[in-house]
Every structure is written in C-alpha cells, then in structure tokens.
Amino acid sequence: MSRSVRAGLGGVWVRGPVPVGGAVLAPNHHSWWDGYVLREAALWAGSDFAVLMGARQLSRFPFLRRVGAVRVDEVRAGVKRARVGWLVVFPEGAVQPAGPLRAMQPGAAWIAGAAGVPLVPVALRVVMRGAQAPEAFVRFGWPVAGPDLNDALHRELAALDADLLDSDPETPPAGYLRAVPGRASRSERVDLPSRLLSWITGDRG
Template identity: 55%
Template structure:
C-alpha cells in the first residue's frame, strides 16, 4: 500500500492547530474509555476550543477523524476541511468515514452554546450511529479557566449508548464533570483524568521579570 501524497497545505494547517492547542491551553485531560475505530462522538459544545481539543486527541491516537460543521462555518473557514471538517448536510461522506473506522464528531446541540446546562439534543448523532452500526459515545467537554493563567480542557467519555438514551447520558456526564470541577482544587488537575497535552508538573508559572520587579516595589513601599 502506498503512502498518501504529502500535502503541504494540510501539513501547515495541522501544525498550526496543534501548536495553537499547546500554546493556548494549559493542557488536555481525558477520562473514560476512549474508543478506537469507528465511533460517533456526541460532545457538549460550549467552547470555541471544543473541536480543536477533539482533533488533537485523535491526532495523538492516530485515529481517523471527521467533524460535522454548519455550512456557514465552512464557508467562513473552508480550509478546515483539510483537518477533517464536513458540512452538516454531508451525510453520505460521514457514513463512508464510519465504514473506514473514523471518528465522526457530531455536536448534538447543533451550535455553540453558552456554558451551562445541556439545552437540546438533536437527532443527527443518534441517526448516524444507527445507520452505520457504529457505537455512540456521549462526551462531556469543558474548557475552563481555573487556578492557572491558561484555560484547561477536560473530556469525559461516557459508555456507549443507544440513540434514545443519548440526551440523558450526555446530561449525566456533563453534570458529573461539572461536579468534579466544583469539588476540585483549582490549582490541581482533576483526579482520575489522564493528561494528553500539557506539562507533567502542574504548578503556577514562576513570576516573570516584570512581576518580580513590581513585587519588590510593592514590598519596599509597604516597608516605608
């Protein structure tokens, strides 16, 4: 089998996305059984980073990946097709991708929503799983700013479910993740999550030169 031809545009986009994830997020942590092979992933969608976080996880696993986006989004960002994006009406390509052991990501809320509770679950993800025979996974996804200067991404994979059970299952996983965040030390990563991106040591960055200079001025002023 011959290797796919090198595409400089795809390579550049991939490098840009991965560098952006590593530089802009404090880290990416995952809990639960992450599927390998064909699966329909149904994540919550409350952050701009959601698609990038899932794409990075797939790249690290060597997992083929497609994500459904609205036609309006693809008109604005057509280059994202090189990273696996499909239009939300491209049902046949999504089914073919599942036959080729891809992840197909379908955000069941249908659009980016403000952080909070699950507002709606549309039937597209469940329909794709039913038509393809692929497993359907609810994925709670939060990108949050806690006790560190940069936001952190947490993904909680629930066990596969039947289509009618997706709304309750996704709501449950999201509530569990939110409860873990609420009960956690904001300066430490969540217990039980595996780090995929980020530093092994989780501590605040040491103050830079400007911060040290301001701290010294403040102490000197307080001593007078």
C-alpha cells in the same frame, strides 16, 4: 490547530473509555475550542478525526476540510468517516452558552446507526481554574442507544462538573490523564529556577 491548542490552553485532560476504531462522538458544544480539543484528543488516541460543520461556518473556514471537517448535509461522507475513526457530531448544533444542555437533534444517533458504530456521549469543558490559561477536560461515557443519548450526556456533563468542583484548582481532577500538554502558567515558569536552585544548594525544604 495543534499549535493553537498548546499555546492557548493549559492542557487537555481526558477520562473514561476512550473509543477505539469507528465511533460517533456526541459532545456538548459550549466553547469555540471544542472541535480543536477533540481533534487533539483523537491524535493522542491514534484515531482518525472528522467533524460535522454547518455550511456557513465551513464556507468561512474552508481550510478546515483538510483536517476533517464535513458539511452537515454530506451525510454519506459522514457515515463513511464514522466507520474508520471518530466523527464528532454536536447534538446541540451551534455553540451554546456554557451551562446546561440545550435541545438536542437526532443526527448523531442516526449517523451512528447508519454506520453501525458506537454512539458515545462526551462531556467537554474549557474552563479557567488555578492556572493562567484555560484548561480543557474531556469525559468519555460508555456507548448508548440513540434514545438514551440525552440522559447519558446530561449525566456525563454533571459528573464532569462535579469532578471540577471537587478538585484542587491547581491540580487535575482525580482520574484524568493529560493527553496534550499546554501553556505553562507564569507562576510555574518563575518557580522552576527557584526549584533548581534549591536542588543545587541542597535546600530541599
């Protein structure tokens, strides 16, 4: 999974209060990459990682249990995992078309309450910008109560979209840290020898 992220994406960038210890993360779900990206962010943050998955998806990819996948009906296991690390619960359920949030289910809030851990809204986008490969951006919000999750996630997603819209497409938005390096664009690889040559010849521009 780590190799897939580093080879397939231009990097993973994060912003906001990164959870420490047990937490239920409630992100939007608009990309195939979402679970992979959040696992890499958890590794970067030094947190255990688990994610709720539908029974059909997990039966197709049973090896994902080895990296933290928990079937959606294994509620007790989910509560236990949330107490020791990040448990990702997608309130929208299955992957949805990119854009605004779809109807959200109450499972993330219920598990956070049962586990006694923070419920964290997380905005997530995997987008094509100025690089050759898509880039992943994760914006963590402050913990919220269950009834406030819908509004909080809408706010974080709108803020992330605004950050991307207002930034230079060839540089990360202000305030985002690179958690995971990724695939360099061909233009960056081609430009490196020319920069080295300029340094050797003393032509610094």
